[in-house]
Amino acid sequence: MTPLGHRDQVVLLGAGQASAQAxxxxxRSGFSGPITLVGxxxxxxxxxxxxxxxxxxxxxxxxxxxxRPAQFWAQRAVTLRLGTPVEAxxxxxxxxxxxxxxxxxxxxxxxxxxxxxxxxxxxxANLPGVHRLRTIDDVDGIRSGLDHARDIVxxxxxxxxxxxxxxxxxxxxxxxxxxxxxxVLGRVAPPEVSSAMAAIxxxxxVDIRTSVTVTxxxxxxxxxxxxxxxxxxxxxxxxxxxxxxxxDDLARExxxxxxxxxxxxxxxxxxxxxxxxxxxxxxxxxxGAQAYRRRETVHNAxxxxxxxxxxxxxxxxxxxxxxxVWSDQYSHRLQSVGGSEGADRSVLRGDQRRFxxxxxxxxxxxxxxxxxxxxxxxxxxxxxxxxxxxAVASAIxxxxxxxxxxxxxxxxxxxxxxxx
Amino acid sequence: xxxxxxxxxxxxxxxxxxxxxxCKMENDVPASRHRLxxxxxxxxxxxxxxxGAYPELKQHWLPTMCHxxxxxxxxxxxxxxxxxxxxxxxxxxxxxxxxxxxRRCEEACPxxxxxxxxxxxxxxxxSFCDHRLAEGKEPMCQxxxxxxxIHSGDxxxxxxxxxxxxxxxxxxxxGESSGAGPQIHYLxx
Numbered sequence: 001m002t003p004l005g006h007r008d009q010v011v012l013l014g015a016g017q018a019s020a021q022a023x024x025x026x027x028r029s030g031f032s033g034p035i036t037l038v039g040x041x042x043x044x045x046x047x048x049x050x051x052x053x054x055x056x057x058x059x060x061x062x063x064x065x066x067x068r069p070a071q072f073w074a075q076r077a078v079t080l081r082l083g084t085p086v087e088a089x090x091x092x093x094x095x096x097x098x099x100x101x102x103x104x105x106x107x108x109x110x111x112x113x114x115x116x117x118x119x120x121x122x123x124x125a126n127l128p129g130v131h132r133l134r135t136i137d138d139v140d141g142i143r144s145g146l147d148h149a150r151d152i153v154x155x156x157x158x159x160x161x162x163x164x165x166x167x168x169x170x171x172x173x174x175x176x177x178x179x180x181x182x183x184v185l186g187r188v189a190p191p192e193v194s195s196a197m198a199a200i201x202x203x204x205x206v207d208i209r210t211s212v213t214v215t216x217x218x219x220x221x222x223x224x225x226x227x228x229x230x231x232x233x234x235x236x237x238x239x240x241x242x243x244x245x246x247x248d249d250l251a252r253e254x255x256x257x258x259x260x261x262x263x264x265x266x267x268x269x270x271x272x273x274x275x276x277x278x279x280x281x282x283x284x285x286x287x288g289a290q291a292y293r294r295r296e297t298v299h300n301a302x303x304x305x306x307x308x309x310x311x312x313x314x315x316x317x318x319x320x321x322x323x324x325v326w327s328d329q330y331s332h333r334l335q336s337v338g339g340s341e342g343a344d345r346s347v348l349r350g351d352q353r354r355f356x357x358x359x360x361x362x363x364x365x366x367x368x369x370x371x372x373x374x375x376x377x378x379x380x381x382x383x384x385x386x387x388x389x390x391a392v393a394s395a396i397x398x399x400x401x402x403x404x405x406x407x408x409x410x411x412x413x414x415x416x417x418x419x420x
Numbered sequence: 421x422x423x424x425x426x427x428x429x430x431x432x433x434x435x436x437x438x439x440x441x442x443c444k445m446e447n448d449v450p451a452s453r454h455r456l457x458x459x460x461x462x463x464x465x466x467x468x469x470x471x472g473a474y475p476e477l478k479q480h481w482l483p484t485m486c487h488x489x490x491x492x493x494x495x496x497x498x499x500x501x502x503x504x505x506x507x508x509x510x511x512x513x514x515x516x517x518x519x520x521x522x523r524r525c526e527e528a529c530p531x532x533x534x535x536x537x538x539x540x541x542x543x544x545x546x547s548f549c550d551h552r553l554a555e556g557k558e559p560m561c562q563x564x565x566x567x568x569x570i571h572s573g574d575x576x577x578x579x580x581x582x583x584x585x586x587x588x589x590x591x592x593x594x595g596e597s598s599g600a601g602p603q604i605h606y607l608x609x
Contacts, residue, residue, distance in 0.1 A: 017499075028496065047500060049520075064518055067501055075507075298499045299522075326520050333521055333540055354539075374541025378523040409527060 001273060003314030006033045009105055010312070011096060013086060013250075014112035015039025017047065017298055018279035018305035020067040022110050025309035027076045035078045036104060038096065042083040043136055044073065049298065051139045052163040052241070053328055057171050058143065065136065089254035091272060108312055111251055111262055111270070111277040112305065115244030115296065120155060124217030129224050130238045133160055142239060149236035150174060153226045155214055157184035159327045160241035162197060165206045166329040176207040176233055178226065180242075183210055187243070188325070190340045192348065192357055193369050199352075200332060246281045246294060259283055259292040266318040268308040276311070278304035288342060297325045322367070322384035324377075335377040338367025338384045347395040349376065356380070358395040365390045375403065382406035423490075423510040424548055425575035425603035426559075427582040427591075428483055432569035433458075435466040435481035442564035443485075446549065453535035455546045456485040456561055480609050483561070483570065484594065485546035486533040488512045490601025494525035494534070502543070509574075510603065511548045519543050530595045531602070548572070575603065 004010070010026060010033065012019035019037050026035060037045070046065040054060035063069075073080055081104065088097040089111075095103035117132040119125065131142045152168050154161045157179030169175040177184070183194040184201075198208055209228075216227040217238060226233040246261040257263040257271040261283030268276045279301035283292035300323055307319040324337040340346065343359035343366060350356055356376035359367040368380035379402035383390050386406065394400045435458055443449065443456045458466040459482045470477040492512045495503045502518035503525055505511075521541025525534050534545045549559035557563065562570040573582040582605070585591075589607040596602065 024496075028491070049500070061517075064501075064515070302497075302499055324522065326522060328520070331540075335521070335541070372539050374521045374523065374536060375538060377521075377541070378526065378536075381523075382527070408532070409530070 001269075001311060001314075001316075004031055004033065004108060004312045006031070008033050008107035010035045010108045010110075011104055011106035012037045012110045012112060013089075013096065014110075014114055014247075014279070014281075015041060015043065015045045015080075015082060016112060016114050016279060017045065017067070017301040018112035018114075019110060020045035021302045021305040022112070022278065022309045023073075023076065023078045024068075025306050026313065027078075029309060029313035029315070031313055032077075035076075036081060036106075037073070037078055038081045038084050038086060038098075038104060040083070040085040041135060041137070044068070044070065044080060044082065046136060047298075048134070051136065052133055052160045053167060056133075056139055056142065056164060056167045057146070086250060089250050089256075089275075091254050091275070094274075107274065109275045110305065110308055111248075111256075111275060111281060112279045112301070113247035113250065113281045115246050115280040117240070118243045118245050120214065120217075120240045120242060122214055122216050124219070124224075125240070127217055127219050127224065129219075129236070130217055130240065132240050133164065134244070142237070145237050146171075146173075151223075151235050152176070152237050152239065153178060153224075153233050153235040154239045154241060155226070156241035156243070157181070157208065157210070158187060158241060158243065159185070159325075161239075162201065162329055163327060164239055164241060165201060166204070169201075169204050169206050170330065174207075175205075176209065176235075177201070178212045178214060178228065178233065179208065179210045180213055181210065184208060189334075189336065189369060190343075190346065190357065190359070192346070192355075193334065193336075193371070196352060196355070196371055197329065197332075197334065200330065204330065244280060244296065246283070248281050251277065251281075261292065261294040263292055264304070266307070266320055267311045267316055268304045268319065269311065276308035278308055295323045297323050299324050322381060324381060332372055333374065334369070334371050335374060336367065336369045337377060337381045338365070340367050340369065342366070345392060347392060349373075349395070349398055358390070360392050360395075363392055365395075379403055379406040382408070421510075421576060422508060422574045423576040423603065424488065424553075424572065425510075425582055425605060426485075426488075426562075427571040427573075427575075427585050427605045427607060429569045429571070429585070429589075429607040430480050430482065431607065431609040432567040433481050433483060434567055434569075435460070435468075435479070436566065437466055438564050438566055439483055439561035439570060442560045443546070446552075446560035447547070449535075449544065450537075453537075453544060455533075455535070455544065456483060457532075458483045482594075482606070484531055484533070484604065485561070486512055486548075487531050487594070487600075487602035487604045488546075488548060489603065491599065493528035493530070493598070493600055497524040497528045499524065509550075509553075511550055512545075513550070514543060514545050514547065516542055516544070530598050530600065575605070 117134040262277035286293040340359040370377040470479040573580040
């Protein structure tokens with residue numbers, strides 16, 4: 001790929017983690033040309049993870065949501081065009097066509113449009129008091145209704161649902177979680193983790209119902225009623241957290257390859273070499289699954305965006321790191337790296353309340369889930385990203401220190417001997 | 421613009437660890453964790469391990485903490501901006517409330533400058549004693565050093581004591597080839 005020229009115009013479509021990272025990396029790489037960051041929300045790039053955690057109950061400094069202070073963008077000569085919905089990517093003309101305002105020309109484009117909250121397809125899903133949780137404005141809407149809410153029903157038992165449940169029951173409310181699958185965290189964690197987290201929530205008083213399908217939401221006497229096959233759950237407020245779908249419509253309509261996301265290679269490049277994609281909207285080929293997969297993680301957004309920016313700057317650094325994710329619930333920290341899909345053996349270290357679970361496939365370590373064992377998480381990530389891996393026997397033998405198997409990067413040495 | 425830096429005179433350092441103890445007390449650093457370490461030339465905790473033959477024995481030590489790099493690798497990889505470079509004085513700041521314990525900073529830092537809580541994974545590191553700087557005081561490691569080996573100040577101010585020391589003495593920076601721009605300048609022994 002021809003490196004960026006200093007007159008080339010870079011446009012970052014989307015105002016999330018990936019675009020923020022790409023802008024930062026481009027400037028770090030010495031690119032001094034124009035960068036325009038376009039977002040449909042009115043906010044500069046902000047972090048979504050705190051939205052379902054401390055920010056939800058007002059315990060998070062609002063300024064900390066933003067990746068960078070306001071002056072950062074001006075200092076780095078990054079033009080922000082916020083509150084600017086884009087209706088088309090015109091590849092032939094090399095412009096974005098905004099719903100209002102002039103077209104936005106680009107020589108290189110990063111599509112980082114993220115995902116949209118998956119809608120709940122039942123009657124009553126749009127009633128007042130039924131909220132999704134994806135954006136600052138969504139959460140501000142929830143917060144405005146919390147003062148008068150005692151009974152809260154959360155639809156969806158994934159990370160968002162459980163983090164939300166933890167925050168809300170800790171603030172003194174009655175919380176019920178309705179999960180369609182047979183266990184919570186069923187899409188993102190193995191059964192052992194699901195059981196542990198369900199137990200933690202049950203101890204705090206969260207009413208978790210699994211294998212429950214919501215069929216309707218009704219309003220009655222100023223309250224809501226969540227209807228399932230055989231029960232009715234009264235609620236003052238309902239939060240829907242049933243995953244996201246990729247915002248890949250613009251890419252598809254522009255003729256770029258898509259497959260449940262914008263198809264990219266390990267340099268984050270789409271089927272058009274001028275256009276890259278990163279973050280929740282991007283799908284990369286997973287050789288193990290023989291399918292394109294999206295990774296809805298902060299780490300993925302950062303590293304894909306970094307790979308794109310570096311490629312534009314003339315340095316190809318394929319992104320092949322083990323994905324990782326975290327979730328904070330109460331005082332517990334769940335951290336996962338790699339995956340457990342396809343594992344033929346899992347080895348547990350620790351006990352039911354504080355453990356590490358290492359997953360192996362054909363004797364190869366493929367992932368780890370840790371609950372309140374951050375040292376193991378860090379070691380597992382080093383093992384997965386390094387050349388050595390870990391044998392099953394080492395995982396079983398609790399006398400084997402993972403830190404010895406995966407030593408930390410040595411500190412910079414004395415570069416020359418001291419001589420008096 | 422101010423750019424705070426440490427200048428450490430290795431000719432004066434006697435490996436007594438008073439800086440490390442002072443740092444721990446000032447910043448309430450838990451046992452088994454550190455913000456500042458004093459190493460011998462084998463990168464191990466300070467030991468009496470002189471070289472040469474009596475009476476021509478030599479021994480040097482290396483106090484090291486966060487190097488408050490110009491282009492800090494930890495800042496570049498931190499996913500939540502818990503680590504950031506403060507424009508007004510160049511200090512690399514850690515907001516613990518934003519730290520998610522992912523330890524990407526640990527992987528990126530060439531100086532082993534961060535330590536981590538065993539349960540939450542939350543990071544800790546040298547803050548340049550910015551709470552003391554705000555009161556017009558020097559960092560605690562500097563304040564307690566019995567041989568006055570540690571200096572701090574604005575390295576961009578040619579009139580500052582640290583700038584004069586760097587100008588007058590032969591210096592080097594640890595891991596300078598990384599390009600990170602570390603801001604601990606060691607005066608050669």
